[in-house]
Amino acid sequence: MKICLEFVCLIILMLSLTMCATVQKNEYDEIDVGFCISCHQERTPGLFQSWTESKHAKKGVNCITCHTDHQAASEQKAMVFPQKCGECHKKEFEEFQKGRHSIGFDRMRIQGEYLGIPQEIRAAFCERCHSVQKRCNICHTSHTFSLKEARDPDSCGSCHLGPDHPHKEMYETSLHGTIYKLTQNPERAPRCITCHMPDGTHNSSFGIARGPVGTKSDVVNLDQIPISKEEENTRREEMLTVCTRCHSRRFAQEQLENADQVKEAGFELQDKGKGAIQEIAQEGLLYPSLAERMPHPTEGRTLVLADPQLYIGTSYLERLFFTMFKFHSIRVWKSGYHFSPAYTHGFGWTEMQLDLIDIKDEADKLRQMIQKEKKQ
Amino acid sequence: MKICLEFVCLIILMLSLTMCATVQKNEYDEIDVGFCISCHQERTPGLFQSWTESKHAKKGVNCITCHTDHQAASEQKAMVFPQKCGECHKKEFEEFQKGRHSIGFDRMRIQGEYLGIPQEIRAAFCERCHSVQKRCNICHTSHTFSLKEARDPDSCGSCHLGPDHPHKEMYETSLHGTIYKLTQNPERAPRCITCHMPDGTHNSSFGIARGPVGTKSDVVNLDQIPISKEEENTRREEMLTVCTRCHSRRFAQEQLENADQVKEAGFELQDKGKGAIQEIAQEGLLYPSLAERMPHPTEGRTLVLADPQLYIGTSYLERLFFTMFKFHSIRVWKSGYHFSPAYTHGFGWTEMQLDLIDIKDEADKLRQMIQKEKKQ
Amino acid sequence: MKICLEFVCLIILMLSLTMCATVQKNEYDEIDVGFCISCHQERTPGLFQSWTESKHAKKGVNCITCHTDHQAASEQKAMVFPQKCGECHKKEFEEFQKGRHSIGFDRMRIQGEYLGIPQEIRAAFCERCHSVQKRCNICHTSHTFSLKEARDPDSCGSCHLGPDHPHKEMYETSLHGTIYKLTQNPERAPRCITCHMPDGTHNSSFGIARGPVGTKSDVVNLDQIPISKEEENTRREEMLTVCTRCHSRRFAQEQLENADQVKEAGFELQDKGKGAIQEIAQEGLLYPSLAERMPHPTEGRTLVLADPQLYIGTSYLERLFFTMFKFHSIRVWKSGYHFSPAYTHGFGWTEMQLDLIDIKDEADKLRQMIQKEKKQ
Numbered sequence A, B, C: 001m002k003i004c005l006e007f008v009c010l011i012i013l014m015l016s017l018t019m020c021a022t023v024q025k026n027e028y029d030e031i032d033v034g035f036c037i038s039c040h041q042e043r044t045p046g047l048f049q050s051w052t053e054s055k056h057a058k059k060g061v062n063c064i065t066c067h068t069d070h071q072a073a074s075e076q077k078a079m080v081f082p083q084k085c086g087e088c089h090k091k092e093f094e095e096f097q098k099g100r101h102s103i104g105f106d107r108m109r110i111q112g113e114y115l116g117i118p119q120e121i122r123a124a125f126c127e128r129c130h131s132v133q134k135r136c137n138i139c140h141t142s143h144t145f146s147l148k149e150a151r152d153p154d155s156c157g158s159c160h161l162g163p164d165h166p167h168k169e170m171y172e173t174s175l176h177g178t179i180y181k182l183t184q185n186p187e188r189a190p191r192c193i194t195c196h197m198p199d200g201t202h203n204s205s206f207g208i209a210r211g212p213v214g215t216k217s218d219v220v221n222l223d224q225i226p227i228s229k230e231e232e233n234t235r236r237e238e239m240l241t242v243c244t245r246c247h248s249r250r251f252a253q254e255q256l257e258n259a260d261q262v263k264e265a266g267f268e269l270q271d272k273g274k275g276a277i278q279e280i281a282q283e284g285l286l287y288p289s290l291a292e293r294m295p296h297p298t299e300g301r302t303l304v305l306a307d308p309q310l311y312i313g314t315s316y317l318e319r320l321f322f323t324m325f326k327f328h329s330i331r332v333w334k335s336g337y338h339f340s341p342a343y344t345h346g347f348g349w350t351e352m353q354l355d356l357i358d359i360k361d362e363a364d365k366l367r368q369m370i371q372k373e374k375k376q
Helices: A002-028 A033-043 A043-050 A063-065 A070-075 A081-086 A090-096 A102-111 A119-124 A127-135 A147-151 A152-159 A167-172 A175-183 A192-196 A229-243 A249-282 A317-339 A340-376 B004-030 B031-041 B045-052 B062-065 B070-077 B080-086 B090-096 B100-109 B118-124 B125-134 B148-149 B152-158 B169-170 B175-181 B192-196 B230-241 B249-282 B317-339 B342-376 C002-026 C033-043 C045-052 C063-066 C070-075 C083-088 C088-096 C099-111 C117-123 C126-135 C147-151 C153-155 C167-172 C177-185 C192-194 C228-244 C249-282 C315-340 C342-376
Strands: none
Touching: A002 B070, A002 C099, A033 A043, A033 A063, A033 C228, A043 B062, A043 B070, A063 A070, A081 A090, A090 B169, A090 C342, A102 A127, A119 A127, A119 C126, A119 C249, A127 C342, A147 A152, A147 C177, A152 A167, A152 C177, A167 A175, A167 A317, A167 B192, A175 B152, A192 A229, A192 B175, A192 C002, A192 C070, A249 A340, A249 B118, A317 A340, A317 B100, A340 B118, A340 B125, A340 B342, A340 C342, B031 B045, B031 B062, B031 B070, B062 B070, B080 B090, B118 B125, B148 B152, B152 B192, B169 B175, B175 C083, B230 B249, B230 C117, B249 B317, B249 B342, B249 C117, B317 B342, B317 C099, B317 C177, B342 C117, B342 C126, B342 C342, C033 C045, C063 C070, C083 C088, C099 C126, C117 C126, C147 C153, C153 C167, C167 C177, C192 C228, C228 C249, C249 C342, C315 C342
16 A cells, blocks of 8 residues: 555656656757756846746746847847747737837937937936837836836836936826825826726827927827827827726816916926027027037037937027926926926926026026127 | 524514614715715726725715715815814814914915916916815825825825925935834824824914914914914924923924024025125116016015015026025925934035025126126 | 642742842843833833834843943933944944944044034034944934834935935935835845845945045045055955846946946046136136135135035035036936936936036136126
8 A cells, every 4th residue: 555655656746747847848949947047046046036936937937938049148138029028928019019118219219319428328328218119127127027016106117207207206296196105006096007008008108198299299109290189189088088987077177178288388488488599599699609519410500499409518598498398398297297286386387487587687698798799 | 483583684684774774864864875876986986986995984974975965066076175074073173273274275365476377387286285275185085084194294295395395305304204114103203293283183283383484484373473482482392292202302402402593594594695685686786677577466566585486587686596595495494393414404505505606696797797887 | 739820820920020130130230220211111102112112122131231321311412332332233343343334423524514514504414414433323223223124225315315415316216226115125126235235244335446435536445545456346346246146247247337437427527517617717717716715624725626615605616516516426426336317317417417518608708707808
């Protein structure tokens, strides 16, 4: 009887091993995953540990499944592109390609601001976030790829923050963000994905239709072509389907319309600033003048006010406008839709009014200086 | 026996139903609460879900109890005023009326800053927070009205933040705020309500007596009348009763007195800035002059430096003073009492010193320009 | 039998009491700890409660063990110096003395910035954090001295934050900080101590070798003597041992080298700003000139650009440089090593470029004014 039991155990053990081997054969083909793990368990224990905790590990998705070629991976950075992830996550990949995340790197590469700064700053700043086009693990933090992490506002906030796009800060200072922080309950208050990626869609451009997302104030599609008024209305309706899960349609519409007005008010101030500088340029008082400095990498020797304006070596007047449009104007109109009183007003509209005083005062001084020179 | 048991159950069931019916009758009178719920469960599921999790729901307080009239509520925003909440929460309502929260909306409506900006900005900024006078659910986030949420510093911080009143930021950068964040234990470190609403009082002006809360540097009561020195001392003693729960009286007193000194140091700098601008105004060098611009909505054609100064269309000098008093001075003196080194110095006193250099330099330049004009 | 049991219980109780008494005798010597506790349980209940939850309380370390002399403690602040803590925590105290924390107060006391500001601001700002040299409880928050609290990034962040050393902000806006916040798992993402105090070392200067930490751009040791190139390399290798727990050596090295380049790029901009101001000074156009103002407390009547530059009563040009070097330059190079895109660029490098425009424009204006005066 004892021998019998031992024999059964042996059979089970052998069968298990055979099954394991079979699975490994199917998954890894010729390359032995043990080869990676034996080293990486020692060399990068944190990375290895993260993977063991992932759903990938549980389902047999290992180093080779994604990184494909260990030889290549050991020589240079073993990038895994969205196409690779899309082999298993087809629906997500297709949705991803409909949103602006999927053109993030290409758009950056032709942007004047990117072209105008040295490579080390590009690498430490622009490319870290704009590589979202090429790396699903910008949001799905490797190597756990935890859904809990990817869905949290902090995940979005690792890129969407800072003076030129403080989405994180605006959300966190809104009642939405406050209640989510307090409750950690997405049924109680929305997080970023509730409105921008509802029901798990990977098209993060869902429902947004009050641009500018391009270089002009129009809302553009992925080919940079302005969308129609009808399309704009469709997207507003899309967004309202999210708001009305908690708010009455009347209330939600009122709030979005208030945001539309706030945006117009901000753009009006921005236009006043722009106008004052254009006048000075026409009077030939811009210093250094466009002729005296490096041409803009994409726009040449023209006066670029607003995107893709540079902040290097321009006149003092243009520099005043740069902070007005790049830091303050964006806070006004975007925080309107994110319901952050502090960003709409204190960090935004107030700052724009102060910018306008600065611009007008500088313009006046430039004119006074010239008048005096003429008198002499 | 079996029949007997079934009979008893039937009796109990019937009695229960009768009691329910009686309660519903008493609570909802003629309007059927089912009427609201049947729709709102579908139309605003998030809102409905929040209510079901509330103590209100458990105690039979439903839509009609607070919103009263469904007809009115469906046509426009179904505001519930503190008076309504006070019908059940009498003590809290009476305490609330003793604090400055209870005059927040009225004071805003006559404030120059409010009067000087367009309605869309008022709605998106000022009114969102100042409506605290009219809405208990600014702090008691609807529709769960969870005490845990209302008592958290983040609840207070949804209004008390931003460049012009960074109470949230000052608290979070103090040791008090740091330890509370780490422990989430109000016995270990104070949160806002520990000092400002101790033992649950809804008079949020408890213990504060080192103004200015009004337009002058005096501490004023709800009728805007400066309080006496004795009253000031009483309030300081009130506050010390809170501090000494953890600190020695000697230590707590020292800290508050240091804050008093910091406040004086900040006000001294502010006065220097103010003085420099008043001199320029007397010399007739302010540009645009008071005569050349729109009169102040409440103060007319006078030079308003400090509250209720505007930031629209003023001279460059006044704009420099605006940021000095509105953003930087408030950080110095308020962060003294909130024990935030970074806000006292880096974000505060340092910025005020830089403001003073800016103001004096601009004043010098204006004088130089004029002297040269006279020479010519 | 019943009597027997009661007798055993009595014996045990008596023995316990005797042992307690013995322990108390050994621990407290002549001073009776009950004397402190009887009062403080009433007078400072929060403080007392914190102590009861501490490991200290469990191990019999009480008021007198650390504060020694109750008489002295009741008359003035009962400071406990690191030497006292070191009596039990010898290894930690010795490591602590190798790091820069151990010279924090002494270095502050001879710093020009400290000497140039009034005592109330020193007390509310500088001394709160620089007293780290004298108080272990700056990090080990009293009176629980919880390891969980001390090890959290928020503990470090209570001092390492704000415009002039935003380590907290840089960490929180990096992917490291984001993932730690999301997971609260130090195996998943590093917190401050992972890199700066690995394996619990109390030498917080571990692995840092890309200064400046002193007044020049060299990396200096605790005696302010620049370290050798070899020592620099050793420290970089130290740091890499931490990075490679999760990242490949190649990747980690690339990232640190990118940070080196970012630092150089920032310093280059800073030098351009400095050069422009030095030229103006040589041309005698600085206003107020060095002769017209208070001498620098440690540097006398020399032009101090960068540490220990003051921000009080200087020329407008120097004030522009102050924010460039003190706020913006530090963000560029430190955030390079902390992997915060927003601080490297938006809050840093962009601001430095704007500063440079401001400085050059002001220099031009000063020259123009003088030229005009000469013409007249």
